[in-house]
Amino acid sequence: MTTHRFTNTDVATLLDQVSARLQIIGANRFRVIAFQNAAESIRTLGRSINQVYADGELRTIPGVGKGIADALTELFETGHVAEFDELAAQVPDGVIEMMQVPDMGPKKAARLWQELGIASIAELKAAAEAGELSQLKGFGKKSEQKILKGVELLSQRGDERTPLGDARPLALMLMADLRQALPDDAIQRMEIAGSLRRWRETIGDVDILVVSRQPDAVMEAFRGLPLVADVALSGETKTSVILTTGLQVDLRVVGEEHWGAAWQYFTGSKDHNVRVREIALKQGWSLNEYGLTATGKGDAPEGEERLFQREEDLYGFLGLEWVPPELRENRGEVQAALAHDLPRLIRLADIRGELHGHTTYSDGQASVAEMAEAARSRGYKYWNASDHSVGLGIVQGVDDEKLRRQAEEIEEMNWHYAQAGIDFRILQGSEVEILASGELGLPDEVLARLDVVVASIHSALRQDRETITERCLKAVYNPHVDILGHPTGRLIGHRPPSDLDVERVLQACAETGTVVEINAHPSRLDLNDVYARRAVELGCKLAINSDAHETTGFDVMEYGVATARRAWLTAADVINTRPLDDMLGLLKG
Numbered sequence: 001m002t003t004h005r006f007t008n009t010d011v012a013t014l015l016d017q018v019s020a021r022l023q024i025i026g027a028n029r030f031r032v033i034a035f036q037n038a039a040e041s042i043r044t045l046g047r048s049i050n051q052v053y054a055d056g057e058l059r060t061i062p063g064v065g066k067g068i069a070d071a072l073t074e075l076f077e078t079g080h081v082a083e084f085d086e087l088a089a090q091v092p093d094g095v096i097e098m099m100q101v102p103d104m105g106p107k108k109a110a111r112l113w114q115e116l117g118i119a120s121i122a123e124l125k126a127a128a129e130a131g132e133l134s135q136l137k138g139f140g141k142k143s144e145q146k147i148l149k150g151v152e153l154l155s156q157r158g159d160e161r162t163p164l165g166d167a168r169p170l171a172l173m174l175m176a177d178l179r180q181a182l183p184d185d186a187i188q189r190m191e192i193a194g195s196l197r198r199w200r201e202t203i204g205d206v207d208i209l210v211v212s213r214q215p216d217a218v219m220e221a222f223r224g225l226p227l228v229a230d231v232a233l234s235g236e237t238k239t240s241v242i243l244t245t246g247l248q249v250d251l252r253v254v255g256e257e258h259w260g261a262a263w264q265y266f267t268g269s270k271d272h273n274v275r276v277r278e279i280a281l282k283q284g285w286s287l288n289e290y291g292l293t294a295t296g297k298g299d300a301p302e303g304e305e306r307l308f309q310r311e312e313d314l315y316g317f318l319g320l321e322w323v324p325p326e327l328r329e330n331r332g333e334v335q336a337a338l339a340h341d342l343p344r345l346i347r348l349a350d351i352r353g354e355l356h357g358h359t360t361y362s363d364g365q366a367s368v369a370e371m372a373e374a375a376r377s378r379g380y381k382y383w384n385a386s387d388h389s390v391g392l393g394i395v396q397g398v399d400d401e402k403l404r405r406q407a408e409e410i411e412e413m414n415w416h417y418a419q420a421g422i423d424f425r426i427l428q429g430s431e432v433e434i435l436a437s438g439e440l441g442l443p444d445e446v447l448a449r450l451d452v453v454v455a456s457i458h459s460a461l462r463q464d465r466e467t468i469t470e471r472c473l474k475a476v477y478n479p480h481v482d483i484l485g486h487p488t489g490r491l492i493g494h495r496p497p498s499d500l501d502v503e504r505v506l507q508a509c510a511e512t513g514t515v516v517e518i519n520a521h522p523s524r525l526d527l528n529d530v531y532a533r534r535a536v537e538l539g540c541k542l543a544i545n546s547d548a549h550e551t552t553g554f555d556v557m558e559y560g561v562a563t564a565r566r567a568w569l570t571a572a573d574v575i576n577t578r579p580l581d582d583m584l585g586l587l588k589g
């Protein structure tokens with residue numbers, strides 16, 4: 001039997017499309033969500049789905065039940081899933097694409113298709129321009145204008161960069177595959193460079209640097225990897241390939257003696273490198289990817305070379321502190337490095353607990369106990385169960401009664417931890433919905449009972465600036481709201497941020513002592529690096545949370561910490577680096 005290979009992104013995209021088609025035909029919402037959950041798990045799995053299948057372990061993936069596992073087995077065996085193909089024949093691709101237009105949910109897309117026969121973005125645009133949409137019941141002139149604006153936004157997205165959360169697992173998998181394809185001693189060193197090493201939130205292409213005594217063998221093995229769909233360029237020192245996902249990967253082989261300069265050069269950013277080159281020139285050296293060459297304008301005779309095996313040595317030679325890659329964006333880091341005044345950036349190991357995550361009491365996949373144990377196994381000392389409140393569309397939220405039941409469960413677990421002498425506490429909170437009016441999804445007397453309240457917006461994200469800002473401020477000024485969750489609501493590559501006046505909201509957070517979240521999920525990274533840095537400048541405290549919906553969901557914390565590092569944050573700026581009591585003491589009220 002032949003086995004077909006697919007990337008995790010391929011499979012996740014396929015399942016997402018099935019979910020979208022099920023929504024269009026009005027299928028049971030639990031089925032819709034099941035496909036979304038499975039897609040999400042597979043996208044962020046960190047293991048090759050091919051390998052999981054080969055090991056007969058599909059069912060161990062969170063959110064993959066028997067039905068989806070059977071479908072995936074059929075996919076790997078035959079390259080197709082009959083049921084999915086039937087569904088695809090029923091609902092055209094163009095209708096699914098229409099759902100990518102901002103504000104175009106499945107209900108709207110289904111009606112436009114079924115009632116007006118619109119089955120592509122191009123047809124949608126034409127119909128909106130011709131004023132045909134407003135003939136449809138419930139579609140005013142206003143929603144027609146909104147759709148036109150949405151279509152334009154979508155077209156501007158144009159030449160797509162790949163979200164960090166997709167590029168990073170792919171790059172790691174590719175590097176593991178490359179090592180495996182070669183004899184043990186073929187690669188002496190291999191590292192990520194470019195924007196991926198800087199943890200930029202989107203990636204143009206992946207850059208990998210290798211030291212090898214057998215460069216030809218490395219290049220040949222690289223071109224032949226299963227993830228590789230196409231070879232764009234192949235030379236002695238550089239090969240560029242296109243992966244099956246469309247992502248480009250550049251592999252360069254460099255000499256060991258040039259490593260420090262090469263890694264520095266190819267890590268970028270370009271703007272950072274320009275500043276470093278200026279500093280070298282002032283000292284009479286020209287800098288390139290091989291090292292320094294004396295210009296003759298300094299003390300060293302013209303043409304003299306300096307090579308560096310380590311980046312630290314290169315920066316040090318120029319009188320600079322080594323600059324962490326996350327800072328290399330020409331945002332003042334070169335000056336700070338020159339003054340030996342770079343911040344001591346927060347590290348993953350500084351995180352002692354999390355304050356935002358979900359259980360089966362709302363849309364999580366695991367029980368309170370399972371999530372707590374997963375948090376504990378990461379070395380955390382506390383975890384706040386913050387299930388969605390009522391008031392959020394498709395998710396069954398928690399109300400007063402459900403929260404009471406959950407509180408009993410939490411108390412019992414905490415009692416066990418105390419009995420066993422285990423230093424771990426489950427907190428009870430909620431991710432309370434900030435409703436379109438600015439009211440919260442739970443009454444104040446219920447919120448008052450909870451340990452840590454996160455307030456977030458998930459719907460009506462396209463309200464105008466004034467409305468959505470006022471709505472958010474209302475929550476920030478509520479004395480029971482401790483943390484503002486994923487403030488702008490953006491989904492990288494899928495949904496633009498809301499029109500929120502972030503500056504005003506951050507000022508209010510600083511004034512009221514409301515903590516601002518960096519949501520670590522790589523599709524959110526919200527606040528982003530720039531806003532997070534501004535938040536600290538304004539005097540805000542921050543929290544970094546993975547917003548885990550399953551036990552493996554904690555994996556994404558590294559993306560949140562990287563975003564915090566890009567924002568120049570130290571451990572002191574982030575409340576969940578503190579021991580439990582200190583952390584609680586930093587909350588409002």
Ligand code: DGT
Nearest residue numbers: 194195196202203204205207265266267268269270
């Ligand atoms: P990306 O790929 O758009 O996400 O961003 P980067 O920063 O990874 O850019 P990329 O892949 O074009 O190049 C990687 C690094 O190599 C870049 O940050 C700086 C350096 N680099 C590459 N080519 C040049 C060049 O022609 N001039 C300069 N100054 N630097 C370059």
Ligand code: CA
Nearest residue numbers: 194195205206
């Ligand atoms: Ca790159």
Ligand code: CA
Nearest residue numbers: 205206207250
């Ligand atoms: Ca590149």
Ligand code: ZN
Nearest residue numbers: 356357431547
């Ligand atoms: Zn959440």
